[in-house]
Amino acid sequence: MTKTAAIAARGLSAGYHGAAAVRDIELEVHAGEVVLLAGANGAGKTTTLMTLAGALRPLTGHTELRGRRCAEPVHRRVRAGVGVVTEKRVVFNQLTVAENLTLGRGDTATALAHFPELEKRLGVKAGLLSGGEQQMLSLARVLAAGPSVILADELSLGLAPIVVNRLLAALRAAADAGAAVLLVEQHVRLALDTADRACFLQRGQLALAGTTDAIKQDPSRMEAIYL
Numbered sequence: 001m002t003k004t005a006a007i008a009a010r011g012l013s014a015g016y017h018g019a020a021a022v023r024d025i026e027l028e029v030h031a032g033e034v035v036l037l038a039g040a041n042g043a044g045k046t047t048t049l050m051t052l053a054g055a056l057r058p059l060t061g062h063t064e065l066r067g068r069r070c071a072e073p074v075h076r077r078v079r080a081g082v083g084v085v086t087e088k089r090v091v092f093n094q095l096t097v098a099e100n101l102t103l104g105r106g107d108t109a110t111a112l113a114h115f116p117e118l119e120k121r122l123g124v125k126a127g128l129l130s131g132g133e134q135q136m137l138s139l140a141r142v143l144a145a146g147p148s149v150i151l152a153d154e155l156s157l158g159l160a161p162i163v164v165n166r167l168l169a170a171l172r173a174a175a176d177a178g179a180a181v182l183l184v185e186q187h188v189r190l191a192l193d194t195a196d197r198a199c200f201l202q203r204g205q206l207a208l209a210g211t212t213d214a215i216k217q218d219p220s221r222m223e224a225i226y227l
C-alpha cells in the first residue's frame with residue numbers, strides 16, 4: 001500500500017524487563033480498514049497493541065501515527081485521536097449510563113448513535129448492567145470521541161457470541177466511517193468475517209499476513225500457527 005498508514009509498527013521489538021516478547025513486527029493499519037491481530041496465547045498480541053498504544057516503549061524499531069514517528073505516552077496518543085478499548089470495561093459502576101457518557105471525550109448523542117440499545121438504560125447504574133452492556137458503554141464512549149485509530153484488545157472476552165457480533169459490527173461501522181481499527185480477538189472466525197486483513201503472530205513474530213478472503217480460502221495456513 002502506498003498511502004500513509006494511520007498507525008504502523010516499523011521493525012518493532014518490545015517486551016518486559018528488557019527482554020523482547022515480540023520481534024521485528026511490521027504492521028500497518030489504514031483509514032477505513034479493520035486489521036485482525038491474532039495468534040495463540042502468549043504469542044505477543046497484547047504486547048504489540050500496547051506498544052502501538054504508547055503504554056509500552058519499543059526496545060528497537062518504532063511506531064508511527066499518520067506517517068510520523070511517535071514516541072508519545074498513551075494519554076497523548078489518546079488526545080491525538082487514538083482510542084483504546086480492552087477487555088477491562090472502563091465504566092464507573094456507581095454512576096448511571098447517562099453520567100458515564102457525559103464523562104467521555106465525545107457527546108452522548110454520538111455515543112447513542114453507535115449503540116442505540118443503551119438509550120433505554122440511560123438511568124441505570126453502570127454496575128447493574130450486564131457485562132455485554134458495560135462493554136458497549138465502554139466502546140460507545142471511545143467511539144463518541146471520533147478516534148481516527150481504534151486499538152481493541154479482546155474487548156469481547158467472556159461475552160456471548162451475539163454481543164461479540166454486536167461489538168465487532170460497531171468497530172466495522174467505525175472503520176467504514178473512516179477509522180483505522182486494529183483488533184485483537186480470540187473469536188478468530190467471527191473476527192475474520194469483520195476484518196479486511198489479518199496478521200498472525202507466532203512466538204513473538206509475524207508468521208502470516210494477508211487479506212481475510214485469502215486466509216479463509218486456505219485456513220490450513222492459519223490453523224498451523226495454532227498447533
Ligand SMILES: Nc1ncnc2c1ncn2[C@@H]1O[C@H](COP(=O)(O)OP(=O)(O)OP(=O)(O)O)[C@@H](O)[C@H]1O
Nearest residue numbers: 015016017021039040041042043044045046047048
Ligand atoms: N507484564 C508482563 N511481564 C512479563 N512478561 C509478560 C508480561 N505480559 C506479557 N508477558 C509475556 O510476554 C509474552 C507475550 O504476551 P502477550 O500478552 O503479549 O501475548 P498475547 O498474544 O496477547 O497472549 P494472550 O492471548 O494470552 O493474551 C508472553 O510470553 C507473556 O508471558
